[in-house]
Amino acid sequence: MFYDGFEKTKGDDNKLKDLKENRELLVYRSLNARSVLDEEALICLRQLEKGFQGEKYFEQWLKENGGDGIVLSDLLFEISGSFVQIDSLFIKHDKTYVFNVKNSEGDYFAEGERWSTPSKKEMKNPLLQLKRSEALLTRLLQDKSIKFPLKPFVVFVNPNFHLYNAPMDQPIIYYPQLNRFAEKLNQKRGRLTAFHDMLAKKLLDSHVEEYPFLKLPGYGFEGLEKGIICPKCIFLYTLFNNRNFICSNCKTTEPLLPAVLRAIGEFRLLFPEKRITTDQIHEWCKLVLSKKTIRKILFAHFKHIGRGRSSHFVDKKE
Ligand SMILES: [Zn+2]
Incomplete structure (x- = not known):
């Protein structure tokens, strides 16, 4: 677990938009070190950590296995009043891949559009999220008069995830399929040109730094323990x-x-x-x-x- 995000300041010129902990995760980590979080907040922190680890893994995987292309991680766009968060975009010579990265673990069952655990706990169907992302992103590109195909996928990066009754004809990549997906990505070779750089730049220019409706636990200066947090283990230095x-x-x-x-x-x-x-x-x-x-x-x-x-x-x- 690392803790290097606090030095991030406004105007950080993160040219290629590598993945970093977002504000929500950093605030939760900090509050966890400086106060006693309730059960709900702890669950939220664990989910944020897990999601981040999954996205980090996939970003690294794409860079190592995806061939030539531009990787843009963790983007947030506001399109006609709606916000859409994209885990990962991969601009290849002939299309842009849109990835919704999931680090879910354990068994799930698909019944139509409803996905749930054996104990009937429902999981937000990531395919529906993906459809929404694709629709909004299509609109964003149209607004910028850019014609370039999008290819969306949900990627399950955790080897311990299993979906029973999984739909066959859906844009899903499971962990054991990653190698074959890499072959596909590398099959059609083509050069990246100034157009692809322009596309990446326009997308980065549209990226907004922070979701304005973040739900954070309540906290105040007085209620937090003071001191400096160890970046390795996230305990306060003594x-x-x-x-x-x-x-x-x-x-x-x-x-x-x-x-x-x-x-x-x-x-x-x-x-x-x-x-x-x-x-x-x-x-x-x-x-x-x-x-x-x-x-x-x-x-x-x-x-x-x-x-x-x-x-x-x-x-x-x-
Ligand atoms: Zn330590």
């Missing part, structure tokens, strides 16, 4: 010897600067509306006893504005 933080859980040591910058990133992620001040960050980082140290870091990495009580820090670019 020791700081004026140079390094030391994790008593996994024995990781980390120098002051990257740890404090990550904690500031996490603070901004959790509290985008709060001002960054020396006092606030000093309290947030907890183990760094010297306020002067915190102030020095803020001055070096952010732009200082205001005076006296309104003094605070913003991005250097702002």
Whole structure:
């Protein structure tokens, strides 16, 4: 489990749109380290982690096995007032593959459009989600006057997934079929041209960073445990010897600067509306006893504005 997303700031020029933890997952991870989540939130966190692992696996798989093409992961578009999230797009010379990636595990039964577990717990039918994605994406391309075929698939990346009574004629790729799918992807060779780069660029330009209706558990600054989270095991550091933080859980040591910058990133992620001040960050980082140290870091990495009580820090670019 890694925890490297907190340094992400606005304007991150992620040219090819590699997969990163989204805000929802990062907030849940942070709250889990700093408070006691209820059962519902814990289930949500587990699902987000699992989905992320599945998408990460598939992104890597596509890059290694898909041949020439442009991989764009985790895109969010707003099309005529509707939001659509796409796990993965793969632009090949002759078409764009649209993947809805599922990391579901265990046995499921298909009865028509209804998919459920043996205990009758229903799973959202990913084929219906896929159809919606395809329809909205088609509209997006039309709006941009781009003619290029889309080929949608649901991909089950977990080897422990099984669907009984699975429909035969549906665009589904199961884990054991991945190798054959790779052969198909590599059968027809063709060069990527400026057109494909333009298509990728237009799609990235349309990508919106954050779903505005995220449902997050309620939290506030006061209610969260302060300190800096160990990036390896996601426990709070317990020791700081004026140079390094030391994790008593996994024995990781980390120098002051990257740890404090990550904690500031996490603070901004959790509290985008709060001002960054020396006092606030000093309290947030907890183990760094010297306020002067915190102030020095803020001055070096952010732009200082205001005076006296309104003094605070913003991005250097702002
Ligand atoms: Zn640790």
